[in-house]
Amino acid sequence: MFFFSRAPVSGKRRGGILVSPGIFPRGAGKADAGMTIPEIAALAGVSIGTVDRVLHKRGRVSGATRAKIEAIIERYRFTPNPIARRLKRGRPYRFCALLPRRDQDAGYWKQIIDGIALGDAAARPLGVETETHEYDRYNPDEAAAMVARVLSREPDGLITAPIVTLWPLLEQVRSRRVPSVFVDSDFPEMEAVSTISQDPLRGGRLAGRLLHLFTGTRERPAAVLDVHSLDYNIIRRRDGFLGYAAERGFPAVVKEYAREEELSREEIARFLAEHPRLSGMFVTNCLAHRAARAVREIRPEKDLAIIGYDLIPGNRELLREGYIDAIISQRPEEQGRRAVENLYRHIVLEEPVERRIDIPLDIYLRENIPENGAESLSFDAPAGEPFFSGKTE
Numbered sequence: 301m302f303f304f305s306r307a308p309v310s311g312k313r314r315g316g317i318l319v320s321p322g323i324f325p326r327g328a329g330k331a332d333a334g335m336t337i338p339e340i341a342a343l344a345g346v347s348i349g350t351v352d353r354v355l356h357k358r359g360r361v362s363g364a365t366r367a368k369i370e371a372i373i374e375r376y377r378f379t380p381n382p383i384a385r386r387l388k389r390g391r392p393y394r395f396c397a398l399l400p401r402r403d404q405d406a407g408y409w410k411q412i413i414d415g416i417a418l419g420d421a422a423a424r425p426l427g428v429e430t431e432t433h434e435y436d437r438y439n440p441d442e443a444a445a446m447v448a449r450v451l452s453r454e455p456d457g458l459i460t461a462p463i464v465t466l467w468p469l470l471e472q473v474r475s476r477r478v479p480s481v482f483v484d485s486d487f488p489e490m491e492a493v494s495t496i497s498q499d500p501l502r503g504g505r506l507a508g509r510l511l512h513l514f515t516g517t518r519e520r521p522a523a524v525l526d527v528h529s530l531d532y533n534i535i536r537r538r539d540g541f542l543g544y545a546a547e548r549g550f551p552a553v554v555k556e557y558a559r560e561e562e563l564s565r566e567e568i569a570r571f572l573a574e575h576p577r578l579s580g581m582f583v584t585n586c587l588a589h590r591a592a593r594a595v596r597e598i599r600p601e602k603d604l605a606i607i608g609y610d611l612i613p614g615n616r617e618l619l620r621e622g623y624i625d626a627i628i629s630q631r632p633e634e635q636g637r638r639a640v641e642n643l644y645r646h647i648v649l650e651e652p653v654e655r656r657i658d659i660p661l662d663i664y665l666r667e668n669i670p671e672n673g674a675e676s677l678s679f680d681a682p683a684g685e686p687f688f689s690g691k692t693e
Contacts (some may be wrong), residue, residue, distance in 0.1 A: 415636025504540020
């Protein structure tokens with residue numbers, strides 16, 4: 301461990317602090333809880349103001365001096381104190397989450413919002429406040445008004461799901477240079493600080509494989525009930541399923557739906573009458589329970605397999621009853637919580653964050669439904685440790 305001393309030992313005095321000649325002994329490079337900006341300045345032989353300009357990337361600093369300071373910061377893994385930074389700016393950091401209403405998509409968005417609330421609770425002591433703003437995903441005017449409201453709040457960072465309703469509005473976010481984290485889906489037309497979602501193409505292929513395993517046939521067709529068929533992640537799931545079906549040689553039919561209410565009992569009954577030989581259905585979003593309830597009434601003998609997404613309450617119920625065969629989980633709470641964490645690391649700590657966080661393709665069957673009423677939160681932080689590990693002392 302290096303040390304700083306005011307005792308009369310050999311060494312060179314810089315800025316009032318006597319630095320030991322063994323300042324970089326073996327093992328240096330581990331984070332040191334005692335490292336401060338004045339100590340960095342002493343090591344570099346510069347003023348505190350020069351270190352501050354390098355840390356905050358402002359003002360003029362020569363290339364050689366900047367390189368020397370950055371090398372010391374890297375060597376000792378210095379992390380600025382977020383509370384001190386908040387006090388210096390005089391107000392908390394404000395993050396805004398812009399998402400569809402929590403009751404839409406059968407409660408899927410509520411699970412993401414719950415995860416954001418967990419992240420907010422962890423970040424508030426560190427000087428970060430996260431607001432959630434909800435809009436009707438089927439009302440473009442309401443979405444536009446909510447984007448304007450969020451931008452009027454002058455957020456330091458934004459969390460959003462780039463569904464098709466927002467596509468024409470995200471240019472406003474880009475033009476204001478608001479750092480953004482995407483959840484639920486990627487959006488190739490806009491670069492985000494971080495995207496936290498599954499790989500939808502692989503998810504669609506997994507659904508195809510599961511359906512094939514459950515049905516064991518290549519003779520009878522499988523159906524893709526493509527809900528929210530214009531959203532990027534839904535398109536990729538569908539394409540993944542169809543690609544797998546083509547490789548394995550079983551036929552597939554696709555029916556597209558723009559709104560969740562279109563997937564009604566009457567619609568399922570009509571679809572089953574048109575395709576009586578179906579071996580199974582893949583519902584591309586969280587509404588598998590709607591198809592399963594209709595099948596329970598119309599074909600109670602359950603002679604077809606049903607695969608869906610997201611362990612929302614309706615899907616949990618029908619999975620437990622055996623009318624849904626498998627659910628692919630996206631860990632929505634984890635997406636929400638990690639979104640807050642990544643904005644915190646990027647904006648407050650000015651640390652690099654992963655540009656792409658792939659959520660695993662979890663599979664739930666009747667036999668492994670969680671008993672606690674929610675999906676397990678598989679966060680990186682071990683139990684009992686704070687989720688945010690920024691230095692606060």
